[in-house]
Amino acid sequence: MTSIDPSLYLKNQQVRGTGSSTLGKDDFLKILMAQIKNQNPLDPMKDKEFISQMTEFSSLEQMTNMSQSFQRFMDSQNLPPLIQYSGLIGKEVSYPVYDQETGLLERMESDIVQAVNQNGAETYLELESGEKISVEYITKVGEVDGKTENTVNEE
Numbered sequence: 001m002t003s004i005d006p007s008l009y010l011k012n013q014q015v016r017g018t019g020s021s022t023l024g025k026d027d028f029l030k031i032l033m034a035q036i037k038n039q040n041p042l043d044p045m046k047d048k049e050f051i052s053q054m055t056e057f058s059s060l061e062q063m064t065n066m067s068q069s070f071q072r073f074m075d076s077q078n079l080p081p082l083i084q085y086s087g088l089i090g091k092e093v094s095y096p097v098y099d100q101e102t103g104l105l106e107r108m109e110s111d112i113v114q115a116v117n118q119n120g121a122e123t124y125l126e127l128e129s130g131e132k133i134s135v136e137y138i139t140k141v142g143e144v145d146g147k148t149e150n151t152v153n154e155e
Helices: 025-037 047-077
Strands: 093-096 105-119 124-125 132-134 140-142 148-150
Touching: 025 047
Parallel strands: none
Antiparallel strands: 093 105, 093 140, 105 124, 124 132, 140 148
16 A cells, blocks of 8 residues: 655645735736736727726725725824823812612712823823822813813713
8 A cells, every 4th residue: 555745735835926916906907907908909898897997096096095084093092091181280170978888879070180190001180189089070160260171981
């Protein structure tokens, strides 16, 4: 009986392709140009086919641009919370104060933000009074002189 040479197994073969498995807009344009240059002069590409391919190319380019724009938008949204909330420094914030025993809402307080701190995943505001509150509890943000106020989601 003849044995199979182990060097012929597929897992022992070298990978030959090093290119990308996806086609971009430049690749599509190169293929289209090669097709136009190498077409049969006696039977040229029909207008409808050419317009259809140009439309596909245009759509591909728009999708690529939109994908890049969306990626830039996502990158800009991933700011650390410390930087994200730093705009509150010097602003007046309102927050609820709960009764320690009952857990019921006792009153609403307002104070001016002096600093923003981050401890792990939690972001806290240091207020003029020395109190520290989580950014989750903010219900209102406004200018110190009271000219402009923005209501924030109340939970």
